[in-house]
Amino acid sequence: MTRFRRRASNCAIRPLAVLVTALLLGACNRTVGKDEPRGIPAAQAVYIHGWNTTPAPAWRSAPLYSIREIDSVGFSSPMIQARFEPGGSLLVANGGELVRISPDGTEQQRIGRHGDGPGEFQLIGRLGVNEDGEVFATDFNTGRITVIAVGGTTSRTIAGLQPAIGGGGTEVVTLLANDMVLTVPWLWRPVRSAALAGIPSGRLVRDAIALVAFDSSGAAPRDTLGVWPGLERYNHLIVPYARGVVYESWGAYTVIGTTDSLDLTLFRNHTPIGRLVGSGARRQVSDGLLTAWDSAAADEIGADQARAIRTAEANLDRDGSLPEVGAIALDDLQRIWVGEFVSPGDSVQQWTVFGQHGVSIGRLPLPSLAPRLIGFRAGILDVRGDRIALLRENDDGTLFIEVRRIEQ
Numbered sequence: 001m002t003r004f005r006r007r008a009s010n011c012a013i014r015p016l017a018v019l020v021t022a023l024l025l026g027a028c029n030r031t032v033g034k035d036e037p038r039g040i041p042a043a044q045a046v047y048i049h050g051w052n053t054t055p056a057p058a059w060r061s062a063p064l065y066s067i068r069e070i071d072s073v074g075f076s077s078p079m080i081q082a083r084f085e086p087g088g089s090l091l092v093a094n095g096g097e098l099v100r101i102s103p104d105g106t107e108q109q110r111i112g113r114h115g116d117g118p119g120e121f122q123l124i125g126r127l128g129v130n131e132d133g134e135v136f137a138t139d140f141n142t143g144r145i146t147v148i149a150v151g152g153t154t155s156r157t158i159a160g161l162q163p164a165i166g167g168g169g170t171e172v173v174t175l176l177a178n179d180m181v182l183t184v185p186w187l188w189r190p191v192r193s194a195a196l197a198g199i200p201s202g203r204l205v206r207d208a209i210a211l212v213a214f215d216s217s218g219a220a221p222r223d224t225l226g227v228w229p230g231l232e233r234y235n236h237l238i239v240p241y242a243r244g245v246v247y248e249s250w251g252a253y254t255v256i257g258t259t260d261s262l263d264l265t266l267f268r269n270h271t272p273i274g275r276l277v278g279s280g281a282r283r284q285v286s287d288g289l290l291t292a293w294d295s296a297a298a299d300e301i302g303a304d305q306a307r308a309i310r311t312a313e314a315n316l317d318r319d320g321s322l323p324e325v326g327a328i329a330l331d332d333l334q335r336i337w338v339g340e341f342v343s344p345g346d347s348v349q350q351w352t353v354f355g356q357h358g359v360s361i362g363r364l365p366l367p368s369l370a371p372r373l374i375g376f377r378a379g380i381l382d383v384r385g386d387r388i389a390l391l392r393e394n395d396d397g398t399l400f401i402e403v404r405r406i407e408q
Contacts, residue, residue, distance in 0.1 A: 046358045048278035051262050052324075052340055056352060059364040061388065061404040065105030067092060068400040080391055081127035082401055083135045084384035085150055091135050092401060093124035098137060098148065105403070111153050112137075112146070119146060119154035129332075130175040131252040131269075138172045145175060158216050173256075174249035176269055179216035182225075182254055184209055184247060204232050209245045211256055213270045223270055228258055238309065240293040241285060241343070243323045248378075250330040259323040264336060276336065276358050282321040283343075289322075292344035296370070326371075331383035335361070339379065342368045349379060362408060369393055 048054070081093040088103035096114030098121075101107060112119050125140030134155070135148045149155040158179055173182040185207070209230040213222040232242035247256035257264035262278035297306035326341035326349065336354045349368040355361040369379040369391055381389040381401065390402045 045275050045277050048262070048276070048358060048360070050280055051278035051338070051360065052280035052350065052352055054360060056360040056363040057408070059353070059362040060407040061364060061366065062407060064387070064403045064405055066392070066400055066402045067101060067105070068398075079123070079125055079140065080381075080399060080401065081124065081137075082381040082389045082391075083127045083129060084382050084387060084389065085135060086133065087151070088385070088387060089151070090382075090389060090401075090403065091127065091148065093127055093137065095123060096121045098124070109153075111148060116142065118157045121146070126172060128172070128174050128249055129251050131177050133251060136175050145172060145181070147175070173211070173247060174251075174254055176213075176252060180222065180270070181214045181216065182249070182267075182270065183212050183214060184245075184256075204234055204239065206230050206232050206243070211247070211254070211267075225267065225270055225272070226256070226265065228256065240290060240297075240310070241322050241341075246325060246328045248328050248330045250332060250334070253330060253334050255328060255330050255336055257325070257328070259325040259341065261324045262338065264328065264338070266334075266336065274358075276354060280324055282324055283341075284320050285322060289343055296344045327378045327380065329378070329380040329383055332385065335383075337380060337383065339366075342371050342379075344370065351380075364406070366390060367392060367402075 079093065083091050085091060085100075089108065090101040090103075091111075092099045092101060096112070098111040099107060100109040100111065112121050114121065116122065121137065121139050122141040123139065124137050126138045128136050128138075130136050130147065134150060137146045137148065138144070139146070145158040147155050147157075158175075158181075170183045170185055173184055175181055206229040209228045211225040211228075213225060214220065215222060228245050229243075231244040232239055243258060243260045245256065245258055247254065249255075252269050254267045255264050256267075262276065262280060264276045265272050266274040266276070294306060294310065297309065322343060323341045325338060327339040329337035329339075329351075331337065333355075337351050338354065339349050339351045342349050346368045348365050351364045351366055352360050353362040353364065366379060366388075367390065370393055379390055381391055383389075383406075386406045388404050388406055390404065392400050392402045394400065
């Protein structure tokens with residue numbers, strides 16, 4: 001059985017290889033200096049003790065409508081994406097097309113179709129909101145970025161981006177002015193000699209995850225904004241309750257950090273403007289959670305592969321706590337949403353919302369989404385105004401989208 005060791009909680013700030021020159025988030029200011037490793041410039045940071053236990057205003061949510069199928073076909077792809085438009089319409093990625101849903105939950109319009117031409121998609125991999133407030137869609141297979149005019153259809157296409165950057169190994173985070181693109185490597189890529197150098201973590205390895213700005217051609221990197229320790233693995237195998245990287249964007253803003261503890265950096269365009277750091281309550285990995293992981297892994301990747309994973313990492317000396325952060329989101333007001341880590345069997349995920357100056361302005365319980373072991377699914381698809389789009393799962397494993405109104 002895996003040997004987990006208990007690590008004492010402390011307030012040491014985990015480093016990010018990013019120069020943060022101006023920090024606009026503030027609750028309990030702390031100067032980072034001697035505690036940082038060499039090579040990382042000293043900078044002022046915001047430290048919040050007990051970020052997930054400190055009292056915060058209780059928010060509620062009320063369901064408005066749900067989308068369970070399109071053309072009598074339910075959702076099955078883990079790449080389900082949805083983004084709100086101004087006025088409350090919702091754009092939903094449905095394989096090779098986009099579907100516009102009205103604010104009352106009825107279908108309004110189909111955008112694009114399956115294909116290789118302009119305005120066509122093979123498989124929509126990500127929906128985002130660019131700096132001008134327009135929704136854009138990336139094609140998982142071709143790497144093209146298609147911008148959707150507000151209330152209309154496709155307005156322009158940026159062709160050939162992903163293959164030029166990494167041959168299918170890069171994901172677009174957001175689209176900035178002049179079609180500058182922020183990207184990260186696929187977090188779940190297989191180990192290969194051409195991969196970025198790994199960051200050692202005991203006997204584990206965590207791939208280096210870089211946030212990189214490219215021009216619209218995908219051929220000219222403009223800037224490397226920082227490097228974070230990515231997914232914990234042993235050789236090519238994921239380990240139970242692995243720590244990794246989470247990121248999200250909305251317009252010109254991007255937030256990125258690790259799931260080890262609360263340590264998030266907020267960028268405007270490609271400039272860091274804030275870092276939110278904190279310690280919170282953690283759950284320990286129990287025998288029951290390991291058994292639950294075994295069962296979930298067997299269902300997802302097969303019993304033999306799950307058994308191989310547990311056998312390979314059985315003698316690793318690992319921290320005995322679960323990751324502190326499970327998911328993040330960013331809304332149209334640049335508020336950072338942080339969801340606690342969800343383990344198999346959890347039915348509710350607690351979200352803490354941080355506003356200006358790093359103050360926790362609300363805490364909202366939402367239905368949890370069963371964690372995936374291979375790949376990643378976020379429960380919150382988008383937040384805009386007083387509406388939130390969630391990815392939900394039925395008991396039989398089928399997925400659907402639910403839109404709720406946030407009540408503060």
